[in-house]
Amino acid sequence: VQLVESGGNLVQAGGSLRLSCAASGFTFDDYTIAWFRQAPGKEREGVSCIRSRDSNSYSKVSLRGRFTISTDSAKKTVYLQMNNLKPEDTAVYYCAAGKTRGFDGHGPAYLGPATFSHHYYDYWGQGTQVTVSS
Secondary structure, eight states: OEEEEEOOOEEETTOOEEEEEEEESSOGGGEEEEEEEEOTTSOOEEEEEEETTTOOEEEOGGGTTTEEEEEETTTTEEEEEEOSOOGGGOEEEEEEEEEOOOBTTBOTTOOSGGGGOGGGOSEEOOOEEEEEEO
């Protein structure tokens, strides 16, 4: 199983980046893929997640309108489009994959804050650095 992130870079505030997470070694459509980020000295936090089989997604409320998650099942790749970047978006961005299932009292159709639990995810990528300069 592999999750390989790419697309991280140094960008000025107000700029855009598109991150990619290329998956292999598992049945892509059976999984929910999420983006997390971890800034220096802070805990890893969930950014956005998407259910591969139907492209339903959920994003952190404060990032909606700037960050958009999408998937290309044919390429087994999940993208995170990030616009109007701010210095506080500086972090290592990770993608993670968890088999779509009921979790924490929710049914398999659920996508919400509980889907950002690290325990939901079986596989993690190595991360890609995003640095936003002011």
